[in-house]
Every structure is written in C-alpha cells, then in structure tokens.
Amino acid sequence: RYGLAEAEDQVGSATGLAWTEVGGETLTIEVSVLPGSGKLTLTGKLGDVMKESAQAAFSYTRSRAEQLGIDGQFHEKNDVHIHIPEGAVPKDGPSAGITLATALISALTGRAISKDIAMTGEITLRGRVLPIGGLKEKSLAAHRAGYKKVLLPADNERDLRDIPDSVKEAIQFVPVSHMDQVLEHALLDEVMLPPAAEASEIRIETH
Amino acid sequence: RYGLAEAEDQVGSATGLAWTEVGGETLTIEVSVLPGSGKLTLTGKLGDVMKESAQAAFSYTRSRAEQLGIDGQFHEKNDVHIHIPEGAVPKDGPSAGITLATALISALTGRAISKDIAMTGEITLRGRVLPIGGLKEKSLAAHRAGYKKVLLPADNERDLRDIPDSVKEAIQFVPVSHMDQVLEHALLDEVMLPPAAEASEIRIETH
Amino acid sequence: RYGLAEAEDQVGSATGLAWTEVGGETLTIEVSVLPGSGKLTLTGKLGDVMKESAQAAFSYTRSRAEQLGIDGQFHEKNDVHIHIPEGAVPKDGPSAGITLATALISALTGRAISKDIAMTGEITLRGRVLPIGGLKEKSLAAHRAGYKKVLLPADNERDLRDIPDSVKEAIQFVPVSHMDQVLEHALLDEVMLPPAAEASEIRIETH
Amino acid sequence: RYGLAEAEDQVGSATGLAWTEVGGETLTIEVSVLPGSGKLTLTGKLGDVMKESAQAAFSYTRSRAEQLGIDGQFHEKNDVHIHIPEGAVPKDGPSAGITLATALISALTGRAISKDIAMTGEITLRGRVLPIGGLKEKSLAAHRAGYKKVLLPADNERDLRDIPDSVKEAIQFVPVSHMDQVLEHALLDEVMLPPAAEASEIRIETH
Amino acid sequence: RYGLAEAEDQVGSATGLAWTEVGGETLTIEVSVLPGSGKLTLTGKLGDVMKESAQAAFSYTRSRAEQLGIDGQFHEKNDVHIHIPEGAVPKDGPSAGITLATALISALTGRAISKDIAMTGEITLRGRVLPIGGLKEKSLAAHRAGYKKVLLPADNERDLRDIPDSVKEAIQFVPVSHMDQVLEHALLDEVMLPPAAEASEIRIETH
Amino acid sequence: RYGLAEAEDQVGSATGLAWTEVGGETLTIEVSVLPGSGKLTLTGKLGDVMKESAQAAFSYTRSRAEQLGIDGQFHEKNDVHIHIPEGAVPKDGPSAGITLATALISALTGRAISKDIAMTGEITLRGRVLPIGGLKEKSLAAHRAGYKKVLLPADNERDLRDIPDSVKEAIQFVPVSHMDQVLEHALLDEVMLPPAAEASEIRIETH
Numbered sequence A, B, C, D, E, F: 001r002y003g004l005a006e007a008e009d010q011v012g013s014a015t016g017l018a019w020t021e022v023g024g025e026t027l028t029i030e031v032s033v034l035p036g037s038g039k040l041t042l043t044g045k046l047g048d049v050m051k052e053s054a055q056a057a058f059s060y061t062r063s064r065a066e067q068l069g070i071d072g073q074f075h076e077k078n079d080v081h082i083h084i085p086e087g088a089v090p091k092d093g094p095s096a097g098i099t100l101a102t103a104l105i106s107a108l109t110g111r112a113i114s115k116d117i118a119m120t121g122e123i124t125l126r127g128r129v130l131p132i133g134g135l136k137e138k139s140l141a142a143h144r145a146g147y148k149k150v151l152l153p154a155d156n157e158r159d160l161r162d163i164p165d166s167v168k169e170a171i172q173f174v175p176v177s178h179m180d181q182v183l184e185h186a187l188l189d190e191v192m193l194p195p196a197a198e199a200s201e202i203r204i205e206t207h
C-alpha cells in the first residue's frame, strides 16, 4: 500500500516524516528534473514555510553543485518539479528540509536513495541540520511503515529517550548535523540513472 | 445529452468521475494542444488541488515523453489548454489526476481514448496511482452515463464490495497501480490525428 | 437606445443574453483585434467563470483557425481586447461562451454578424454547445430588444415550451449543438473588413 | 484654485465630471506619453471599473490610430501614464471613458483640448457613448468651475429637463453618441506640441 | 539625532513633512540611482497612494528630462530605489509628491538639496503643486527639526494664518504652484556628484 | 547547539539580535551568492518590513560596490539568496538591516565575519544606522549565546544604562552611525573564499 517503505531503491524519491494532530505520518517527496529553462514547481498543497524550505534546499544544492558532481547550471538547463503526493492533504513546516534536498540531489546525480531510510530535519543555506518537533510520533510512523534507519538532527538526540524500546530495537537512529552526513547515509554510491546534467547535454547535442 | 458516454472515440477528451454532496458525476476533461510558446492554461473553475494535480500530470507526461513517442520539447513548442466543461460548477481534489494525464497524452499522440471508459485516481510524478474516495457514488454515475469499463486505483480494490451487483455486471472494474496500465486500457493503438509534435514541426517548416 | 438590436450588421460585435434577478438582459460583446504581440484583455466587470469562458472561446478559435480561414498565428501577431459595455454592471457565468467565440471569429475574419440574431450557450474547447439556465427570461429580453432569431443549446430545446406564444411567433428559435452551426447562422458570408491576419501582414510589409 | 477651468488650452489634460455623495465634482485627467516600451500606468486611486474604462479608451485609440493621424505602434514605442490628481480621493465608475480617450488622443496628436469644455460618458471599444448617472449634480459642478460647454451622452438628453435654467443659460449642453463627435468638439485643430509618434521617431534617430 | 536637519547639503535626500495623529513629523526621502535595467523599487512601508505619488513624480521627471539636463533614457539604463527610512512606520498620502520628485531629480542630476529646506505638496503629472492638509502640525515639526525654509502649495497660503508667530519668525514659508519653483528653491546649482546618466555611460564604455 | 556563537569565523553568515515577547533572540542571517541572472530570494518567514530592509541593504551594497571591491554588476551575474533559519518562526522589523548588509557584503567579498560579533540597527539607502528598540533584551540574548562584541546604533547609546553590569563586563558595546563602521568591526581583512565577482568571471571563461 502507498505510504509503506518501497520494495526497491528509488532515484528522486525520498521519505520524510511529518507530525499531525492524529500522530506521525510518512511523507514521500518526489522530484522530477526535466530538460527546460529554469522553472521550479512545488505542488502537493505545501504551506509557505515548506515552500521556503524547498527553496533553501534548492539553493544549498546549487551552492554545492561542484562537490556533488552536478552541472553548476542545472537550474538553468532544467525545470525542476517537487511534488508531495496525497495532494489533498495540507503540508507545512521546515522539517522536511533535508528530505527535500536529498530527493533533489538524488534526481540530479542519478544516485538512488536507500529504500530503508526515512529522515527529518530543517536545512539551512549552509547545509546545517536544525532541530525539529514531534520526534516520537514521527518515529512510530517510520516504524509502522517499515523503515530501518531514521536520520534525525543532532540537536534532537536527547529526545530519543522518549522513543519506546521496541522501536529503538527495530530502527537505527542516526543523529546528523550537516547535509554531508545525510547524503553519506541516504544516497547509494552507484549511479542508476543518467544524471540530469548529462541528460541535458545529450539534448543539446541532438538539437 | 451532455455527460453521457460519447458515441465515438475522441482524441484529447477523457472521462473522470467526481464525488459531490448530491452523488457522483461524470467529468469530461478536454485538452487542446496548440502551436505556441509553452503556456499552460487551466479552466473550468478548478480548485488549487486539482490545478496542482494537472501540473503533476503535465510533468509526468514530460518525463515519459520519449517512451510515449511524444516530442520532448512539446511543452515549449505548444500552448496546452486543459478545460473541464460546465464552467460554473466548482471542481477540486486530486482524483482526476490519471484522467488529466490520459487526456493530455491522447492530445499529444493523436491516439483516441476508448469511448467506453471512465476512470478515477490520483497521479504522482512517477506515475503511481493513489487511492481516492467515493468509489461507490462514482461507479453509479459511470453506470448511469453508460460507461462499460472503469479504471480505479489498486488500493481501492476492497471498496468494490460496496458496489451493487447490477453495476458490477454492467461495468468491468479494472484496478491499476501505474499510469502505464491506465494508458494500456484507455488509449486506442491507431493514431487518429497527427500528434502535436509533428503538427508543430510542420508549422516551423512553413514559416 | 443602447441595448436594442443594431440598425446594421456589425463586425466584431455579437449579442448574448444574460439572466439577472430582475429579468433577462441583452449583452453586447465587442472584440477588437489590434496589431500587437499576443496580449488578451478582458474588460467589463467579468467574473472568473466568464473570463474562463472567454479563454475557452479563444482556444477553440485557435484550434479551428485553418478551417475558419484565420491566420494560425493570429494570437501572436495581434492583441485581442474583449469588452462587454455597461462597465459598472457585474457579469458572470459560462452562457456567453458561444457569443464570445462568434464575436472573436467575426473580428478575425472580417465577416459581419447578422444584426437580427442573439444567442446563448456554454462553449467547450471542442466547440460543443452546453445547456444554460433562464431561457424564458432571456427570450423575453431578446424580444423586447427586437431580435428576430435566437440560437439556443440543443439540450435546452424542451425549455421552449415555457416561452409565450407571442414571443415564439416573433422570434425564430434555433437549437444548436456545435459552434459550426452557430457560425453558419450568425456570420454573413461576405467579408466587410480586411481580416486581422491580412491587416497585420500589411503592417509588417510597411515597416 | 485647482479644480477650476484652466486659463489656457492644454495638451493631454481633459476635464471629466464625477458624481459623489456630497454633489458633483470636476475631475482632471492627465496623460503623459513618454518614449518607452509599451507600459500603461494608471494612478490616482482608480477603482477597477475606471481602470477597465481606461483600457477600453486605450484600445479604442489604437483601433482608430490611422484615422486620428497617430503612429499605429505608439503603444509599443511609448509608455503611457494616465493620472487623475487629488490622489487620496478614490474614483470609480465608467463615466470618465470619453474623457480618458480625449486626454489620451490629445497627448498623442499634440492637439490641445478646449479649456472651456467638460464631458461625461461611458466609452465602448467601438467608440459608442453610453449613458451615465448624476447628470444634474455633474452639471452644477461644471457650472461652479466655470466651464461653458458640457458633452453628455445622447441617451441622457432627456435628463436635461432636470437642470436649472440658470445653468442651461451659462452652459451649452451637447449630446453625443460617438467619440468622433466628442473629438470634433473637444480637440482644437492646430497642433501645439509635437505628437508622440514624431517625438519618438526623433529619439530613435538621435540614438 | 536622526530626523533633525542635516549638517550638510545632500544629493538624493530630501525632507518632507508628514501629518500623524500625534503631530507632525519630518520624513527623509532617499533615492539611489544605480546602473541597471529599469527597475523602480519603493520601500519604507508606503501605502498605495504614496506609491502612486512616487510614480507620478517619476513620470513627471521623465517628461522633463531634457529641460533638467537628465538623460532621457535614465529609466531604462538605471534601477531607481526610493526609500523612506524608519521602515516600521507606515506612511501614506499624496503630500510627499514634490519631495519625492526633488529627491529623484537631485539624484539624477548630482545637484545637492539645500540642507535647510523642507517641503510638502501633492504633485501632478504636469508638475502642478496641489494643496495638502495639516500645515500647522507639519510646520511645527519642521521648526523642531531645525529647518529654515518650508515650501508649501500656493493653495495652502491662507492656512499660514494658523501658524504661531514664533515659527513664522524662524522659518521662511514659500508658496509654490509648480515643480519649477520647488527645484529653483531646493536644488543647489553646482553639481556635487556625477549625474546618473554620465555614470551609466561610463559603465557602458568600460564594459 | 544552534543559536550559540559559532566556533569559527564564517563567510556570508552574520548574527543579528531580535526582540520577542518572551525575550531577546539571536538571529543567524545566511547569504548565498550563486552564479545566476539577478534573482533575489528572501526566505525564513520574513515580514514585509524585514523584506524591505533586505532590499535597502541590497541597494546600499550596490551603491557602494566600487569602494567595497565588489563587481558592480554582481546583481546581474548572480542570484542572491538571503535566508534566516528556524523557518517556522515569523521575523519582522527593520532592525536586522545592518546585519543583512554585513552578511551580503561578506558573501560578495569572501571576507569572513568575526565569530564574536553580534549587531542590531536599521540601515538606510545611504548607510546610516538608525535606532532600534529592545536593546536590553537583545543584549541579554547576545550574552547568553556567548558573543563578545555588540554593535548598536549611536542613537541608542543612552539605552546602555539599562544593561546589567555583568553583561557590560562580558560584552564590548560599540555605537555605530554608519555602515562603514559596522564593516570595519565585523569583517575580517583577509579573503577566505573567492569573492562572488571572481567566481562568476571564472564561470564565464570556462563556458
């Protein structure tokens, strides 16, 4: 069923964790990078704070393009669409920041995201990971959906004492303070799809 | 009368199913692909969620252009107008996603849509079909309007138990989990109209 | 007085029929096609549904340009202004759709619209004519203003039983289901003004 | 004092008449045509109906450019600013339509507007003059401000019976049904300033 | 302290006078003209009427460019930023019109504004100075802040009878009816900074 | 933990001080300058006054580009993203003006900002530093977070008497009246990263 951990590693699709009034939820973030002219589209009933979080993730990715092996002009040669399914459900807050950045970088590099991993944390322009709320509910949701590893902000490490032991036995909790650590855990090393930059270069050659 | 199943297979016109407070409704989705410069117009009193659903259908189509035999630059060479008639009636929600994508792909490929088919399901950027609500009312509406086949999300399969037998005898219900299956059922194989890409190439040559 | 049937056939000016709380009204729709760069202007205190109706009429006209003898790039070479006078009176609803399309096509082809004709009907992207409300009040208004022929949606034909005999004797009611029929009745055959496409070509030559 | 009839004929400045809850008012409409790139600016706390009225006046002028001796591309080579002073006072309604068109055409042709004339009337795209309200209060305001001629819509002619004799003796009331008549009365024949089109040609030459 | 008369003549910074519920206030208006591409930025929590007033001042300046010795294309070659400090305080109304124009013309010509002068008055497109309210409170504020000369609209001359004698002895009140007079009083004759037009020409040469 | 003084000097990241109903707060302002085409993005749930403050800081920086050793066209060759983390917390007011300018100039010059310094003050277009509110609460927050030097507006110097002695012993308070003084204190002299202008020139060369 939709919302459970995927059966296979995916490119351009990462799993975040959301807090709602009726408990935690998993949140799939999909990114499509399409040959285009620099348009950024955000859909899925996102609130303003989440849209700004996506912009921060986008600028972080641009500022790190060279280190990540991404074409520095990817934002001009492509249109990027970030969508969070279950389009009737409103979503907001900054805690999907690192998930947005991970899905975007996966789509741009063609490297898949581990199917066993979920994550939560605000991102800053410099890639810092800031603390979030609702870790307990989010962890229970990750557990229910079958995830085996959860990345959380280092500043939330003390909140782990509230997580039930059964969940802590099933899930490996990894505190992170920078996007470098997030990508080290989340992205697989091999390239599964041609990265966006190369695809768009091919497009230009055949024009 | 308007709202009944068409007498002939149509290019660029697909039938969705909507839930309203007074019962189910059929929903005709019309797509015109016109030589132009990349404008996307959405009309028919669509709410924000349905507009985002159309954007997701649009990006899905762009990401699958090559496999579908569509010019990868169709979105730059054409203006696309998506209209849902009965313009005074407000429409919203994500459940027209697969219908929007089907009508668009039909208009772009010139392949007609089977006149006997109606459908309902949210679409994601990757073409996944997500569950919807109101299947019972939607099915009754499809039956009243004379449709013989209804595509529904695989995650809604269990809701079929609520459908009256008389409807289940008249309509073939087909659970789908990906747009590939939707198109396999909905699109006829022969090309009835010149696809948009070829039409616009002709335009350029005669300029 | 303004609002009565014109003394002469007009290019780019068609008469619709509106329903209001205090009875029916005639509605003059004026279209100016000016050499320009593709701007569409809608004025006259139009509500969102009527604006979308104008967009549908516009896209329908583009999709039929070749058959109508209109330059297929008219929307890029011209600015189009659609205005409904009596600018302080709010107007809304989809029932002016076929009138909007007729006035636009008249302005683009230079063919006049018969001075004796009024019309009402929603238009779809494919040129279908959908049913409207308030036929009785609209018919009385057309009668008062001196029109001799009224085009109405075929799906409203049964509503003719509510029209007083005196009106039915003075006005010829013509049910239509497609814009082709509307134009056959409304547009005169001879070209009174140079069509927009030719005018703009002249402009380019003299530059 | 501001608001009284000017001591000299002006180019690009016409006098309209407004109705307010506390009586009639004169309304100065100023137009500047500046070498530019096609921007239309409307200021003076104008409501939406008055802004649309200005757009109608603008399109009317474009459609009549050749007959008026105006460069047909004036709207692309210039920026046009229409301002109604006393910027803190809200203004709305369609009845300044013919005044807006007169001020614009004066600025574009360089022909002055007679200092003795005030006017009121809605304009349509085709230059028709439609009836307005509050003629009595407007006439009193024109009288107080010292105007000697008032142009009014022909459809308002019967409202002249409500105007006091003292006003009718001081002011010549001229019913008009088309902009051609308005311009015949309001515009002086000699060109006082170089018209906009020539000015912008000079600009291009000296570049 | 901020808000007092400056110790030196300034280029691109003029002093207006505002009326508030708790008395008069001086208002510094800063203008930066930067090599750019024609963007006009207005900041300082300005209400709509004050923004329109700034647009009128801008168009007036464009229409008088030649007489003022300003490059006629300054609005295309530069970005202009108009800011009114104390950014948390809302400001509105048309009475800063002549101050906005003076600060802009100073920045464009490089001529300083006399440090001893404050002013108040609405501006029209043709440079007329229209009357304002609150002259008494504004005069007291100018006095408190140390200004020696105040420009006021000629139509407000009679309001001078309400000003205390002590203020009238300290401040020279100068009624003005046109921007020409405002500039004659406010702008010093020598050029202190290179005017914007020359600066941007230099930029183009060194490109 | 996030919000404490950094362990190392940073380029493009400055610390402001905010007043809230529950006390003072430190505010990290991050700036990314990315090769681009002139887009300015502001995120972090900023209110309108703070956004205008960022625009004033931006224009100030442009007007001082030459003196600061910044490419005068930096705003056209780059996209600039200004973000204030803790994206769910609303931020407003003009008092971050000098911090915004400092972070921007640091990012553009590649010169780091001293890790020991926090600051507060409104900025004007000419670089003046205007007074702010809440100095006591802001100072306590700076103290708690470990800062050793606080820049404050000269017009707030008298408010220092309200600061507890313990804070005054730990923190050096520096009154400033112009951005020149702010930069003299805040920016380190050596260039740590290649400045934006050079980076974008390299980009152009390798194209």
Ligand SMILES: [Ca+2]
Pocket: A003, A025, A026, A086
């Ligand atoms: Ca869910």
Ligand SMILES: [Ca+2]
Pocket: A183, A184, A185, A187, A188, A189
């Ligand atoms: Ca790894």
Ligand SMILES: [Ca+2]
Pocket: B003, B025, B026, B086
């Ligand atoms: Ca229906």
Ligand SMILES: [Ca+2]
Pocket: B183, B184, B185, B187, B188, B189
């Ligand atoms: Ca098939």
Ligand SMILES: [Ca+2]
Pocket: C003, C025, C026, C086
């Ligand atoms: Ca009427």
Ligand SMILES: [Ca+2]
Pocket: C183, C184, C185, C187, C188, C189
């Ligand atoms: Ca015919």
Ligand SMILES: [Ca+2]
Pocket: D003, D025, D026, D086
């Ligand atoms: Ca007045």
Ligand SMILES: [Ca+2]
Pocket: D183, D184, D185, D187, D188, D189
């Ligand atoms: Ca004459």
Ligand SMILES: [Ca+2]
Pocket: E003, E025, E026, E086
């Ligand atoms: Ca003040």
Ligand SMILES: [Ca+2]
Pocket: E183, E184, E185, E187, E188, E189
């Ligand atoms: Ca002088």
Ligand SMILES: [Ca+2]
Pocket: F003, F025, F026, F086
């Ligand atoms: Ca904090």
Ligand SMILES: [Ca+2]
Pocket: F183, F184, F185, F187, F188, F189
């Ligand atoms: Ca230093």
